[in-house]
Structures are given as C-alpha cells and as structure tokens.
Amino acid sequence: MQIGIIGTGGFSETHCNLLEQMDDVRVSAVCGTSLAKAERFAQKWRGVAAYGDVNQMLDQEKLDAVYICVPPFAHGALEKAVIERNIPFFIEKPIALDDELPAELLARIEEKSLITSVGYHFRYTDATQRAIELLQGRTVGMALGTWMGDMPRVGWWRKQEGSGGQFLEQTTHMVDLLRYTLGEVTEVYAAYANRVMHQVEEDVTVADVGTVTLKLASGAVANISNTCILPISDQAGLQIYTDHGVLQIQSNQLVDRTKGETYTLQNQSNPYALENKAFIHAVRTGDTQYIRSTYQDAIQSQRIATAALRSAATGAPVTL
Numbered sequence: 049m050q051i052g053i054i055g056t057g058g059f060s061e062t063h064c065n066l067l068e069q070m071d072d073v074r075v076s077a078v079c080g081t082s083l084a085k086a087e088r089f090a091q092k093w094r095g096v097a098a099y100g101d102v103n104q105m106l107d108q109e110k111l112d113a114v115y116i117c118v119p120p121f122a123h124g125a126l127e128k129a130v131i132e133r134n135i136p137f138f139i140e141k142p143i144a145l146d147d148e149l150p151a152e153l154l155a156r157i158e159e160k161s162l163i164t165s166v167g168y169h170f171r172y173t174d175a176t177q178r179a180i181e182l183l184q185g186r187t188v189g190m191a192l193g194t195w196m197g198d199m200p201r202v203g204w205w206r207k208q209e210g211s212g213g214q215f216l217e218q219t220t221h222m223v224d225l226l227r228y229t230l231g232e233v234t235e236v237y238a239a240y241a242n243r244v245m246h247q248v249e250e251d252v253t254v255a256d257v258g259t260v261t262l263k264l265a266s267g268a269v270a271n272i273s274n275t276c277i278l279p280i281s282d283q284a285g286l287q288i289y290t291d292h293g294v295l296q297i298q299s300n301q302l303v304d305r306t307k308g309e310t311y312t313l314q315n316q317s318n319p320y321a322l323e324n325k326a327f328i329h330a331v332r333t334g335d336t337q338y339i340r341s342t343y344q345d346a347i348q349s350q351r352i353a354t355a356a357l358r359s360a361a362t363g364a365p366v367t368l
C-alpha cells in the first residue's frame with residue numbers, strides 16, 4: 049500500500065515510523081508547506097517523494113491512503129483535495145478550529161462513503177479497554193478529567209486562531225475519552241482565564257487555565273480541567289467515580305480502587321500502532337470494525353470543545 053503524509057512535523061514523523069514498520073506498507077510521498085520542508089522530512093526515509101503542494105502530490109502519486117497531521121488552523125482545503133479524489137484518510141485530532149468545517153466535510157465524506165480514522169489514541173489503550181469492561185455493572189456518579197502541564201513550544205499552539213486553545217487542542221483527548229467510556233454529553237459550562245503565560249511568552253492569546261463542567265445523557269456529571277502554566281508535565285487522565293470505587297485511566301496504566309483492593313494494569317500495547325493497524329486493515333479489506341474513532345464520531349468531541357469556548361466567552365451554560 050502506498051501512503052501519502054500531509055504535514056512535516058513531530059506527529060507526521062511518529063506515524064511515518066509506525067507505517068514503515070508495517071508489512072506491505074510504504075510511505076511514498078510527503079507534502080509540507082514548502083518543498084524544502086518536505087525534502088528535509090523525506091531525507092529521513094528511503095524512497096519518499098517530497099512535495100510543496102498537496103494537489104500536485106495527489107495527482108502525481110497513486111496513493112491508497114493519506115495521513116493528515118497538521119495544526120487545527122490548517123484544516124479545510126487539504127481534506128477537500130483528498131476527499132475529491134476518493135482517498136481514505138487518517139486525520140490527527142482536533143479535526144478543526146470550529147464546527148462548521150467538519151459538518152461540511154462530513155457531508156462530502158458520507159456522500160463518497162470514505163473510510164476515515166481520527167487520532168484519538170486513548171481509545172486504543174489497554175487501560176481504556178479494561179476500564180470499559182470493569183464499568184459493566186457499576187453505576188457511574190461522576191468523572192474528573194485533567195490535562196495539566198507546560199505549553200508546547202510550537203508557535204501556532206499559543207495563538208487562539210492557531211490552535212483553538214488548550215481545551216480544544218490537547219484536552220480534547222479527555223473529552224473524547226469521557227464520551228467513549230461514559231457516553232454523550234448534553235451540556236457544558238466553562239470558565240477560562242489567562243493567568244501567567246501571556247506575561248512570560250510573546251503572542252500568547254490562548255487561555256492558560258480552564259475548567260469545564262459537563263452533564264452527561266446518563267445523568268452523571270463531570271469536570272475536565274486543564275492548565276499549561278506549569279514548568280513540568282503533571283497529570284493527564286480521567287478518574288471515574290462509581291458505586292464500586294474509583295477507576296483511573298492514565299496514559300500508561302489503569303488503576304481500579306475498590307473496597308480492600310487496588311488493581312493496576314500497565315499498558316502493554318502501543319495505542320498509536322494499534323490505530324494505524326486498524327486504519328490500514330480497513331483500507332486494505334474494507335473491514336472498518338477495528339477503527340474506534342471515525343470522522344463522524346470525532347465531530348461530537350469537537351462540538352463539546354467549541355461549546356466550552358462559547359460558554360467561557362458568554363459565562364452561560366451551552367446545551368448540546
């Protein structure tokens with residue numbers, strides 16, 4: 049299978065490395081914002097053609113699938129070019145800055161019945177899968193999600209019009225994990241503030257602390273909070289409080305604390321490898337059952353982040 053990659057940054061590299069390890073899969077082309085950047089990226093692997101224009105890459109190469117690994121602000125024309133040519137695609141989260149573009153793209157995707165997959169990799173961890181099993185027969189009261197850390201150093205991240213802010217760009221993983229494990233969200237209420245980062249770094253327009261209260265269709269409630277003011281990486285994960293005890297889903301493990309017992313499960317498999325395997329299998333065979341996040345599903349996680357932004361701006365809860 050011939051794969052094309054759009055984007056020449058850190059996560060294109062992660063996917064490229066994983067794809068190159070798979071049988072009968074080759075990354076045959078990469079497209080960047082300039083030919084020079086694509087050439088620099090392509091040099092790291094053998095036989096990867098470099099392009100500075102997406103239409104040129106899609107017309108000259110015979111690609112079975114495309115990976116789109118670009119920042120939130122860069123979505124739109126890239127997907128349209130891929131969909132127009134009926135090419136299945138894997139896309140990194142978040143899928144956009146707003147709700148309008150994803151709705152427009154989804155209509156085109158559905159019209160063509162295209163296979164899509166979104167990089168919500170927490171869905172593929174051993175911890176998440178085991179948590180879903182353990183939740184059977186337990187009543188969920190509430191959940192607390194966190195993404196506490198420092199500010200990523202890439203320029204686009206600190207600008208609201210570049211990344212959409214931490215909750216939309218990063219903490220979306222926890223929002224998606226909440227939906228995946230506990231079901232849909234019906235209402236959000238958010239409070240954001242700029243406390244530190246605009247004073248220590250130039251051009252910072254994203255909020256650097258935020259807390260979002262969520263109501264779920266099940267009747268449970270949740271809070272997901274984040275900050276990027278820390279000089280270190282602190283905790284990121286989802287704690288689920290049930291009538292049996294506390295389930296903690298972290299990036300590397302699951303901890304289940306019930307009365308008199310603590311059970312810990314360390315992740316054995318690589319969730320990024322699993323999401324790639326599921327997507328490539330789907331493109332090769334048409335069997336999409338192993339894809340755990342489609343474009344259609346990811347739109348719901350996106351809607352929660354944009355609703356939180358609106359709530360933080362107006363000070364009022366937003367019903368979904």
Ligand SMILES: NC(=O)c1ccc[n+]([C@@H]2O[C@H](COP(=O)([O-])OP(=O)(O)OC[C@H]3O[C@@H](n4cnc5c(N)ncnc54)[C@H](O)[C@@H]3O)[C@@H](O)[C@H]2O)c1
Nearest residue numbers: 055056057058059080081117118119122140141142167202
């Ligand atoms: N799932 C995860 O765990 C995970 C981890 C890291 C990043 N990501 C996501 O991956 C995406 C990319 O992140 P990154 O860390 O690679 O960022 P990055 O800044 O390292 O790279 C982004 C790349 O996109 C390229 N780009 C921008 N506009 C483009 C266009 N129109 N055409 C072609 N290329 C274009 C830039 O030149 C740059 O090379 C982000 O949405 C991020 O949230 C996901």
